[in-house]
Amino acid sequence: MYRYDEFDTRLVQExxxxxxxxxxxxxxxEMNEDQFLPLRLMNGVYLQLHAYMLRINVPYGAMRxxxxxxxxxxxxxxxxxxxxxxTRQNMQFNWIQLKDVANAQADxxxxxxxxxQSSGNCIRNTTSDQYAGVAKDEIxxxxxYCEIIRQWSTLHPEFxxxxxKFKIAVTGSPNDRAAVALHDIGLRMHLxxxxxxxxxxxVGGGQGRTPFVAKTIRDWLxxxxxxxxxxxxxxxxxxxxxxxxxxxARIKILVHQTGTKEFxxxxxxxxxxxxxxxxxxxxxxxxxINAYFAPPDYESLDDAGETIAAxxxxxxxxxxxxxxxxxxxxxxxYSIVNISLKSANQPPGDMTAAQMDxxxxxxxxxxxxxxxxxxxxxxxxxxxxxxxxRELWEKLRALDLATPNIGRVSDMIVCPGLxxxxxxxxxxxxxxxxxxxxxxDMDRVHDIGELTINISGCMNACGHHHVGHIGILGVDKxxxxxxxxxxxxxxxxxASLGDRTGPGFPADKAVDAVETxxxxxxxxxxxxxxxxxxxRRAGLAPFKxxxxxxx
Amino acid sequence: MIIAxxxxxxFVVFLTADNGWxxxxxxxxxAETDAAADAMLLTAKQAERDCVVIDPNxxxxxxxxxxxxxxxxxxxxxxxxxxxxxxx
Ligand code: HEM
Ligand code: SF4
Numbered sequence: 001m002y003r004y005d006e007f008d009t010r011l012v013q014e015x016x017x018x019x020x021x022x023x024x025x026x027x028x029x030e031m032n033e034d035q036f037l038p039l040r041l042m043n044g045v046y047l048q049l050h051a052y053m054l055r056i057n058v059p060y061g062a063m064r065x066x067x068x069x070x071x072x073x074x075x076x077x078x079x080x081x082x083x084x085x086x087t088r089q090n091m092q093f094n095w096i097q098l099k100d101v102a103n104a105q106a107d108x109x110x111x112x113x114x115x116x117q118s119s120g121n122c123i124r125n126t127t128s129d130q131y132a133g134v135a136k137d138e139i140x141x142x143x144x145y146c147e148i149i150r151q152w153s154t155l156h157p158e159f160x161x162x163x164x165k166f167k168i169a170v171t172g173s174p175n176d177r178a179a180v181a182l183h184d185i186g187l188r189m190h191l192x193x194x195x196x197x198x199x200x201x202x203v204g205g206g207q208g209r210t211p212f213v214a215k216t217i218r219d220w221l222x223x224x225x226x227x228x229x230x231x232x233x234x235x236x237x238x239x240x241x242x243x244x245x246x247x248x249a250r251i252k253i254l255v256h257q258t259g260t261k262e263f264x265x266x267x268x269x270x271x272x273x274x275x276x277x278x279x280x281x282x283x284x285x286x287x288x289i290n291a292y293f294a295p296p297d298y299e300s301l302d303d304a305g306e307t308i309a310a311x312x313x314x315x316x317x318x319x320x321x322x323x324x325x326x327x328x329x330x331x332x333x334y335s336i337v338n339i340s341l342k343s344a345n346q347p348p349g350d351m352t353a354a355q356m357d358x359x360x361x362x363x364x365x366x367x368x369x370x371x372x373x374x375x376x377x378x379x380x381x382x383x384x385x386x387x388x389x390r391e392l393w394e395k396l397r398a399l400d401l402a403t404p405n406i407g408r409v410s411d412m413i414v415c416p417g418l419x420x421x422x423x424x425x426x427x428x429x430x431x432x433x434x435x436x437x438x439x440x441d442m443d444r445v446h447d448i449g450e451l452t453i454n455i456s457g458c459m460n461a462c463g464h465h466h467v468g469h470i471g472i473l474g475v476d477k478x479x480x481x482x483x484x485x486x487x488x489x490x491x492x493x494x495a496s497l498g499d500r501t502g503p504g505f506p507a508d509k510a511v512d513a514v515e516t517x518x519x520x521x522x523x524x525x526x527x528x529x530x531x532x533x534x535x536r537r538a539g540l541a542p543f544k545x546x547x548x549x550x551x
Numbered sequence: 552m553i554i555a556x557x558x559x560x561x562f563v564v565f566l567t568a569d570n571g572w573x574x575x576x577x578x579x580x581x582a583e584t585d586a587a588a589d590a591m592l593l594t595a596k597q598a599e600r601d602c603v604v605i606d607p608n609x610x611x612x613x614x615x616x617x618x619x620x621x622x623x624x625x626x627x628x629x630x631x632x633x634x635x636x637x638x639x
Contacts, residue, residue: 027559029602047605049629052561082638097560346638418625419633427628429635479623 001062001370002147002292004112011155012109015116019043020102027099042122044115045101049422054096055118056108060128060146060170061089061373065360068371070111072356078104083356085341085349087413087464088167089127089373090118094420116154121162123153123234127169129177130374133293134382136330139189139197142172144290145226148281152227159234163241164249166234167206170199179375179491181205181214182467184251185233188493192220199226203233203263204255205495207461212252213495217264223286225271228279232271236263296368296383301333304386311390320442321393321404335386337367339379339396340403340411344436347429348414349377358399366392375464376413376452378406408445409453409518410436413464417457417474418481424457426474426481426507431455434511448518450530454489467491469532470517471498472510483510487517487543488535499540502548513547520546552579552619553595554626555607563629564604570594572604576630577618582609 004012019039026036040046044055056071071091075083078100079093086092096104108114117124126146133141149168153159159166169183180186186202198220205214221229237251240258255263312319327336339359342348351359359379363371366388367381374380379401384392396402405411412435415421417428432455439445454468458475465471471486483505486498505513518531520543525534535543553566564572565579573579582588588609595607610626612619621627628634 027602032600032602033605047556047561049625050561050563050632051556080637097562099559347635350638352638418628419635424625427634429633433635481624 001064002059002143002289008112009109012112012114012116013106015043015114016102016105016109019105023098023102038120040098041120042116043101043105044118045096045098046119047422048094048416048420049418049424050420051095052098052101053420054093054101054104054115055086056091056093056113056115057118057125058089058091058113058373059150060126060132060143061130061375062132062143063371063373064111065363065369065371067111067113068356068363069360070107070113072353072360074104074107075353075356077107081354082350082352084347084416085351085373085377085379087375087377087415087462088125089130089375090125091373092416094416119165121164121166122160123149123156123162123166123168126150126153127167127178127183127375129171129173130372130380131177131327131336131382132172132372133295134329134331134334134336135173135175135177136328137173137175138330139174139191140172141290141293142170142178142187142189143293144286145170145172145187145199145223147289147292148226148286149230152230152279159238162234162238163243164246164251166237166251168230174493176491176493176495177374179464179467179495181493181495182207182211182464182491183214185230186214187226190220196222198222201229201233204252204260206250206252207464207466208250209247209459209461210253211461211466211497212256213497214252215255215260215263217260217267224281224283225275227281228275228277229267229271231274231279232267235270236266240266295331296370298331298334298383299385301331301385301387303332308386308389317404318390318393320446321402322389323446324404324408325402325406326389329383331383333386335384335389337381337384337389337392338374338406339381339401340405341378341401342405342411342436343400343403344410344433344440345400347419348412348432355399355401359401362392362395376411378411404442405445407450407452409439409448409451410445411452413452413454413468415456415463417455417463421457421462423460424474425459425476426457426483428455428457428463428472428474431472431474431483431507431510435514438511438515448522448531450532451518452490453514464491465489466497467495468498469535470514472514473504475504477504481507483507483513485513485517485547487540488532490532501540501544516546517543552576552581552610552612552621553591553607554610554621554629555595555599555604558602558605565630566591566595566598566607570598572598576620579619581612581614581619
């Protein structure tokens with residue numbers, strides 16, 4: 001993994017001390033809230049319903065064990081003993097006190113973490129594939145390019161006051177696990193016809209109140225031009241993006257209003273001026289960053305498929321867990337283990353300090369001291385020996401971290417909603433809890449099969465509802481919580497936005513509606529079809545009829 | 552009632568009858584008239600300028616089992632904390 005060099009270290013430490021002085025001036029009355037707000041946002045501090053919230057970057061979702069241990073320490077020392085992993089692969093603490101923020105940030109700096117650019121109208125944490133470096137289908141490790149983008153975009157003077165926030169996602173695999181088409185810029189690695197790797201560049205994806213799937217503006221970009229091309233896109237956006245209306249300020253609106261062809265032309269014109277500038281990436285620089293992501297010292301092992309099969313035959317719970325949570329690794333004898341943060345006992349994405357500490361120990365013991373966060377608010381141990389899967393599973397079970405539901409009905413993306421968020425119209429977590437309760441029979445869960453339910457508490461769509469196979473959006477209808485449904489959304493390489501079913505349902509009927517939708521799917525599915533397949537074949541009509549009857 | 556967040560810790564507070572701030576809604580002052588509400592809001596805005604609280608707002612309440620409670624569900628959650636148990 002990447003390690004800070006002297007510049008990173010100094011930059012982060014200086015920033016902590018600068019923010020310490022700024023909070024001091026705010027607390028002693030030298031600054032009012034209007035003056036302080038942009039400063040605190042630049043340092044990841046929001047004010048939520050009940051308290052301040054601190055958002056901590058986890059660059060491209062990758063962490064070392066000592067980093068999650070430090071998050072546990074922060075949860076215990078400055079917060080209420082737990083934290084929340086978000087769809088942006090970051091961590092949020094919900095009860096941080098302003099007077100403690102600088103101390104918490106100083107503790108973070110000790111383990112090479114920070115909150116810089118975790119909010120505000122700048123380039124945010126670049127997100128990526130949680131299977132980076134270990135996926136069988138991977139062309140190249142996307143973390144290398146994420147790190148290059150991180151270094152380029154951190155405190156980039158030209159892009160510190162963009163029209164609106166800016167999110168970049170990178171995948172090195174054709175199977176998109178990072179939802180790149182739903183980002184301001186998505187980078188998807190492909191081989192060209194000569195077999196050379198390069199990036200398909202997608203622009204203008206996003207959710208919020210006007211969702212768009214990103215458009216491809218370049219089929220194949222050689223990696224050496226990555227930064228100059230990104231810079232060209234950002235320049236066009238910085239100049240032409242709207243600043244008069246917050247809701248029309250994202251690049252998706254610019255791309256939509258300008259048209260993909262014209263937008264591409266504008267970018268290319270800008271790019272021509274800078275493509276051979278200092279932004280051109282020499283191979284030596286790519287290699288230098290690549291070295292940070294060198295594979296760990298794998299043992300040379302045989303595939304242990306037969307032993308695993310015997311264990312699975314012997315224990316139905318282990319079998320269910322392997323089926324849902326364990327993925328293939330590119331190295332024989334190793335597996336990727338997904339850890340669900342969607343147990344029935346805790347809000348989705350939440351983790352207690354005790355779980356974090358214990359999990360750090362497991363990462364040390366079973367996965368070379370590293371872990372990842374994915375955009376579905378789960379964790380990953382990327383390098384587990386197959387023959388140690390069973391003992392790891394036992395230990396995860398003891399921590400309530402072995403729910404066998406990855407990619408299943410109860411593995412929902414859920415935003416904090418009105419239980420925490422000041423922008424919310426409705427609660428999300430209680431709906432998720434109710435779904436988890438209703439779908440607790442694992443046979444039924446596995447019969448329903450692959451499914452994503454995504455829940456947001458308002459139009460901002462932090463819970464990715466537009467791209468859930470089933471999307472649930474909380475709205476306020478005359479002072480009551482209502483939930484609208486969309487069906488058929490997807491965030492993978494076949495990204496699509498869901499279709500609205502019709503009027504929303506009150507809180508006490510929302511989960512009945514989920515049942516109706518799933519019962520309809522089970523009734524009409526063909527052999528081997530998952531929910532999304534059935535929806536794409538049969539369309540909205542049968543679901544609409546089941547939900548609202550025949551008009 | 553006036554609801555706000557304290558500046559230093561960010562936690563939710565209510566204006567009291569003696570122009571102080573309390574975390575317990577039961578100790579907060581309830582304005583019975585528009586004039587009383589306006590006066591409370593002025594006091595709260597001054598406290599905001601004095602860097603004691605942020606974002607003070609006047610919210611409607613009703614008395615439930617002898618305690619004032621916000622009538623709007625957003626403010627109800629804000630006053631009473633998350634409606635789901637916090638992990639421990
Ligand atoms: C609790 C404090 C939060 C606030 C105030 C907040 C605010 C917002 C706003 C205003 C937007 C819409 C931006 C736009 O369309 O221009 C947004 C989008 C988004 N937020 Fe949040 N959010 C919060 C928490 C979260 C959490 C907890 C997550 C992850 C679970 C998250 C992930 C996202 C994502 C993925 C988007 C959407 C997509 C996009 O870029 O359009 N946010 N957020
Ligand atoms: S979707 Fe709305 S309610 Fe949910 S976290 Fe985002 S802003 Fe808050």
